[in-house]
Amino acid sequence: MGVSVNAQEVEDSEYVKNVKSLCRTVTIRQSRFYERPDMLYWLFPNYYREKRAVKQIHNFTYSVINSRIQTLQNSTNDQNDSEGKAVPFLDMLLKSTVDGRPLTKEEVREEVDTFMFEGHDTTGSAISFALYLLASDQDVQDHALEEQKTIFCEDIHRPSTYNDLQQMKYLERVIKETLRLYPSVPFYGRKTDQPVIYKGNVIPEDIDIAVNAYEMHRDPEYFPNPDKFDPTRFEAMDGTKPYCFIPFSAGPRNCIGQKYAMLEMKSALSKILRAFRLLPTVPEHQIKLTSESVLKSYTGIYIRVLKRTF
Incomplete structure (x- = not known):
């Protein structure tokens, strides 16, 4: 601003x-x-x-x-x-x-x-859940770090450029998988402006509809083993089913800031990954979800961090 x-x-x-x-x-x-x-x-x-x-x-x-x-x-x-x-x-x-x-x-x-x-609450939620998931899966974290090393080479701590962010394909899959499991906005509201035929039934005009993105993202028909954190599943998504994954909503009223949000999340996560190794707490912290317009954990999100040395 x-x-x-x-x-x-x-x-x-x-x-x-x-x-x-x-x-x-x-x-x-x-x-x-x-x-x-x-x-x-x-x-x-x-x-x-x-x-x-x-x-x-x-x-x-x-x-x-x-x-x-x-x-x-x-x-x-x-x-x-x-x-x-x-x-x-x-x-x-x-x-x-x-x-x-x-x-x-x-x-x-x-x-x-x-x-x-x-611009702040949704991306803050997504970054927090991404850090929690990376701390919980060391293999995924190591893969993401290797990508960072390839991009930044010997100057590992320099600031990210726009071109760097565009190259972070695996980190982007990590973010997408995070948003699949924990969409920042888990529910959407829509209102019909004309009758809609849906599965043989007619939804009249001027009807409020709640879209449950959280449940849609865990549908095993589209996401096998839906509760597993697996960024590689987005390697195979070809865009033929655009409405099975809607962390930014979809259609003419989708999120106007989604491209900026992705760059923002990549930038923050890249900086953190290159500076710290993320580890789960002992015993591992269990998150308890709540939706206050934005998805959060009412028990907080706790991880351990160790400073990296290269």
């Missing part, structure tokens, strides 16, 4: 706390039939928790937007300064028009909210 929020230095971020609170509240509401109707929801404490979290999240997002607007206004050589440099996504939003008019601040805020939320 072109604005520094010092995320790595703030251990107890109010924004992060409010995002987690909102995700938890929404998930609880979905599971309680008596809280679902809007006419009843205001009677329950979760309504006020949700309103408070949403207000504080929006305030934070507006502060980011206002900070960037102020920076742009104070820049007297904006055009010259930006030549040859990547343009922050927020700048593009602020300069965009729809039917000849600029986006309102609320419309910009909606887009920024989406990217700021989806």
Whole structure:
């Protein structure tokens, strides 16, 4: 967004706390039939928790937007300064028009909210589960490390380049297999905008549909021995069944940031793999899954790390 929020230095971020609170509240509401109707929801404490979290999240997002607007206004050589440099996504939003008019601040805020939320929690979940699975399977970890050695050669600790990330084919399979077993967003909601024929039955228009990606990814018809962590299974996937693996959803409403997310996850996992050997705890930690919009372990994710020496 072109604005520094010092995320790595703030251990107890109010924004992060409010995002987690909102995700938890929404998930609880979905599971309680008596809280679902809007006419009843205001009677329950979760309504006020949700309103408070949403207000504080929006305030934070507006502060980011206002900070960037102020920076742009104070820049007297904006055009010259930006030549040859990547343009922050927020700048593009602020300069965009729809039917000849600029986006309102609320419309910009909606887009920024989406990217700021989806850009950190989902990838954080996937990276955490990937580290846990790599620690649990030393053969897979060794194979991934060998690929890193081949790419980086003698300069094993240099920063990754875009070309390096494109060469990490096995690490990409590791990430895909992680997302198969532990999809960051395990459930999707869709609404039909026209009647749909499905297995001889008609689903009417305006019907809410829940898509259970977690269960779909463990269907033995498409993934033999589905509970086994096996990145090599993605060597044989030829794309003829694109809807059996949907960690980023699919179709016209799929995740707009999936290519960026894959690069982000490769970059982080590559850096960690080259710096540390990942090992399970003793006794091995058992994760217990919960979905708070994003899939997590409510018992945490614990592994051991040993610094590598080459």
